[in-house]
Amino acid sequence: MACSPTRNPFSHTESPAVGVSIEHLSKKFGSMQVLKDISFSVDPGEIFVLMGPSGSGKSVLLKHIVGLEQPTAGRVLVDGRDASLEDTREHVHMALVFQAGALFNSLSVYDNLALYPREHQVADEAGIREKVMRALQILSLENAAQKSPSELSGGMKKRVAIARALVMEPQLMLYDEPTSELDPVMSATISEIIATLKDEYHVTTIVVSHDRELALGIADRVGILMGGELVSLGTPAELKTPKDPRVAEFLYPKIDLKNPRFKKLET
Amino acid sequence: MNQITAILEGIGSTIQLLFRAASYTPSLWRQRARFIDQCYQIGYTTLPIVAILSFFIGSVLALQAGYSMSNFGAKQFIGSLVGLSMARELGPVMAAILLAGRVGSAIAAELASMKVYQEVDALVTMNIPPAKILVLPRLAAVLVMMPVLAIIADLVGWFGGAIISKYTQSIAIEPEAYFSVLRRFMVFKDVLNGLIKAEVFGFAIVLVCCNIGLNTRGGPREIGASVTKAVVVSLILILVLDYFVTKALM
Ligand SMILES: Nc1ncnc2c1ncn2[C@@H]1O[C@H](COP(=O)(O)OP(=O)(O)OP(=O)(O)O)[C@@H](O)[C@H]1O
Ligand SMILES: [Mg+2]
Numbered sequence: 001m002a003c004s005p006t007r008n009p010f011s012h013t014e015s016p017a018v019g020v021s022i023e024h025l026s027k028k029f030g031s032m033q034v035l036k037d038i039s040f041s042v043d044p045g046e047i048f049v050l051m052g053p054s055g056s057g058k059s060v061l062l063k064h065i066v067g068l069e070q071p072t073a074g075r076v077l078v079d080g081r082d083a084s085l086e087d088t089r090e091h092v093h094m095a096l097v098f099q100a101g102a103l104f105n106s107l108s109v110y111d112n113l114a115l116y117p118r119e120h121q122v123a124d125e126a127g128i129r130e131k132v133m134r135a136l137q138i139l140s141l142e143n144a145a146q147k148s149p150s151e152l153s154g155g156m157k158k159r160v161a162i163a164r165a166l167v168m169e170p171q172l173m174l175y176d177e178p179t180s181e182l183d184p185v186m187s188a189t190i191s192e193i194i195a196t197l198k199d200e201y202h203v204t205t206i207v208v209s210h211d212r213e214l215a216l217g218i219a220d221r222v223g224i225l226m227g228g229e230l231v232s233l234g235t236p237a238e239l240k241t242p243k244d245p246r247v248a249e250f251l252y253p254k255i256d257l258k259n260p261r262f263k264k265l266e267t
Numbered sequence: 268m269n270q271i272t273a274i275l276e277g278i279g280s281t282i283q284l285l286f287r288a289a290s291y292t293p294s295l296w297r298q299r300a301r302f303i304d305q306c307y308q309i310g311y312t313t314l315p316i317v318a319i320l321s322f323f324i325g326s327v328l329a330l331q332a333g334y335s336m337s338n339f340g341a342k343q344f345i346g347s348l349v350g351l352s353m354a355r356e357l358g359p360v361m362a363a364i365l366l367a368g369r370v371g372s373a374i375a376a377e378l379a380s381m382k383v384y385q386e387v388d389a390l391v392t393m394n395i396p397p398a399k400i401l402v403l404p405r406l407a408a409v410l411v412m413m414p415v416l417a418i419i420a421d422l423v424g425w426f427g428g429a430i431i432s433k434y435t436q437s438i439a440i441e442p443e444a445y446f447s448v449l450r451r452f453m454v455f456k457d458v459l460n461g462l463i464k465a466e467v468f469g470f471a472i473v474l475v476c477c478n479i480g481l482n483t484r485g486g487p488r489e490i491g492a493s494v495t496k497a498v499v500v501s502l503i504l505i506l507v508l509d510y511f512v513t514k515a516l517m
Contacts, residue, residue: 066392089394096392102385119395
């Protein structure tokens with residue numbers, strides 16, 4: 001099983017895809033309500049893209065799915081298990097690409113990627129090396145392997161974070177703005193990776209992104225979060241002609257030099 | 268009221284962290300590289316400063332003892348005074364204070380910055396418990412290195428006292444006489460008591476500093492706040508524990 005030649009090095013082919021369901025999720029930080037009664041589910045093997053203005057609670061929502069935040073009300077189920085319980089991470093392999101990368105600053109790029117397989121003893125050192133180099137190659141990072149994270153550019157850090165998540169071979173992959181700092185070709189590569197993992201290996205994927213191309217190009221469904229509420233949920237085709245004026249404004253903002261938005265604020 | 272709940276919360280989370288870390292003890296062999304690295308960080312880098320300070324503590328003890336004891340013609344007993352004070356009290360306490368300043372602060376800073384920059388969150392999502400790879404190797408390393416530091420402190424302190432006793436004109440005691448008194452009035456239990464103390468202090472300092480680091484919330488500014496808190500709490504802890512351990516070992 002582990003050595004079959006067709007086995008994707010980045011996916012547990014043997015583990016079935018998992019679904020995520022979010023039920024009446026609310027989150028307050030102190031008195032600030034960040035998420036308001038959100039419900040939706042992501043099917044096994046689906047690519048779900050979450051969009052929304054800055055500060056609308058997208059990152060907080062992702063943290064609930066991996067169990068880094070506890071809901072104030074409602075719950076998140078991953079493969080039928082409560083995401084806030086520690087054991088869920090034992091049963092479901094999840095990887096989150098953090099918005100800021102969250103690389104281990106005291107480790108080299110190579111060791112950042114190798115940490116997970118080493119700790120979980122998924123392969124011997126040679127096997128790990130192969131996985132790690134492969135992931136670095138896909139993201140054009142071969143030359144950065146021995147660098148420390150502090151020596152990398154913003155976009156490189158992002159790519160290392162993605163590579164590190166790939167090496168984890170997750171069943172559920174969460175990306176927090178994977179393409180925000182990347183050039184167009186690299187963005188396209190990321191979109192291709194996401195789509196390939198889904199098509200061939202049935203990895204369930206949730207992507208937070210402002211990238212309309214990516215969303216419309218690879219998503220099965222797109223959700224739009226505004227002010228902590230899910231205001232729209234549908235297929236990319238439906239989003240081409242949004243009904244909600246807030247969504248239309250968000251997705252296709254018109255640059256109006258005669259009547260700029262910041263001037264409207266002043267009056 | 269808030270302060271009291273904060274203290275109780277701190278104690279609670281520290282004990283919890285201890286049990287968590289202890290539950291991963293079997294993984295220690297696989298983590299030997301990290302353990303050795305921490306031994307180096309904790310032991311080797313603290314050693315020079317412990318040696319220098321102990322030398323002067325031993326010297327000052329001898330000077331003060333010479334000053335007061337020669338009044339009633341008891342200066343030949345300086346060796347036992349320096350020996351016992353170093354072994355039972357000042358060796359372990361000095362080593363612990365330096366550990367708090369040198370190692371405790373570094374641990375708090377490192378873990379706090381890992382927390383603030385979401386590295387700890389990343390570990391959690393990778394299902395690699397921070398208690399296992401960040402806390403356990405440090406606790407194990409301090410248990411091994413602390414007695415070493417305390418013994419070095421004792422020895423250097425004794426030698427400091429001996430040298431001062433010989434070369435200070437008002438004292439002028441030969442090292443042979445100094446050490447023979449030191450040996451005569453000291454038993455192994457005195458040294459052992461000191462080592463147990465050192466062990467307790469060192470373990471408590473590392474545990475508390477890890478906990479404070481890992482519980483840092485907010486931005487980069489909080490890293491500094493955590494370091495200060497870690498050092499202050501460690502120093503208080505040394506003095507409080509000193510009383511209780513001394514009493515328990517009487
Ligand atoms: N730990 C926290 N404590 C208090 N408030 C928080 C915390 N984390 C997030 N928030 C608040 O929650 C809101 C949503 O934050 P979040 O990071 O989810 O935004 P986002 O949608 O990801 O935005 P962006 O697109 O800029 O990344 C913000 O107003 C933020 O200030
Ligand atoms: Mg965000």
